Amino acid sequence: MKLSQLIQGHTKFKEERFPKLEKEFGHLVKQGQHPKIMFIGCCDSRVTPDLMLSTKPGDMFILRNVGNFVPPYVYDEELHGNAAAIAYAVAVLKVKHIIVCGHSHCGACESLYKDIPNNESLIHIKTWLSLGLKAKEKTLEENKFTTKEEMYKITEKYSVISQMKNLLTYPDIQKRLKLGAIKIHAWYYEIETGDMSFYDKNDDTFKALNEYII
Numbered sequence: 001m002k003l004s005q006l007i008q009g010h011t012k013f014k015e016e017r018f019p020k021l022e023k024e025f026g027h028l029v030k031q032g033q034h035p036k037i038m039f040i041g042c043c044d045s046r047v048t049p050d051l052m053l054s055t056k057p058g059d060m061f062i063l064r065n066v067g068n069f070v071p072p073y074v075y076d077e078e079l080h081g082n083a084a085a086i087a088y089a090v091a092v093l094k095v096k097h098i099i100v101c102g103h104s105h106c107g108a109c110e111s112l113y114k115d116i117p118n119n120e121s122l123i124h125i126k127t128w129l130s131l132g133l134k135a136k137e138k139t140l141e142e143n144k145f146t147t148k149e150e151m152y153k154i155t156e157k158y159s160v161i162s163q164m165k166n167l168l169t170y171p172d173i174q175k176r177l178k179l180g181a182i183k184i185h186a187w188y189y190e191i192e193t194g195d196m197s198f199y200d201k202n203d204d205t206f207k208a209l210n211e212y213i214i
């Protein structure tokens with residue numbers, strides 16, 4: 001897509017779609033945002049939360065980063081953009097659900113199997129990808145794949161479970177879990193089929209989203 005198409009796209013939005021949503025936006029401005037769901041997804045351009053879940057403005061508080069990773073909680077004064085978004089969702093917005101959503105053909109998970117040089121261009125990617133190493137280790141340890149594609153898919157799914165566990169290191173999430181005020185979910189989106197699945201911890205497997213019992 002060219003930038004000129006993006007500008008045309010905005011004109012189309014303003015003329016055709018915005019008028020239909022204007023009232024809703026006005027309401028969201030007056031009342032403020034009160035999303036009940038936080039969605040943590042990958043930056044990948046093929047992952048489209050609002051499109052694949054048919055959500056509207058105000059429905060989801062969305063955090064996207066490389067690999068849909070969740071850094072474990074640390075108490076310090078560094079610049080934790082991801083932790084800040086999670087803290088805002090939990091402590092201020094008081095979301096009732098956090099969904100960590102992985103996806104097929106994730107470049108971040110594939111990169112876990114590549115040697116990334118320690119140079120000024122890639123140093124932050126290399127450090128960030130360390131959040132996927134547990135999933136890689138588990139995948140290699142179990143060795144349940146026959147092709148590279150299978151290996152990546154298993155890693156992507158293990159990663160989303162591992163990121164979900166990292167959410168449990170946040171004190172506010174722990175407190176709200178004890179109160180039954182929040183639920184944590186691990187989902188997986190397949191780009192090629194459009195299918196979404198969820199992790200069922202009772203069976204330790206991913207199942208079709210329409211089997212989800214809330």
Ligand SMILES: [Zn+2]
Pocket residue numbers: 042043044066067068103105106107108109
């Ligand atoms: Zn990705």
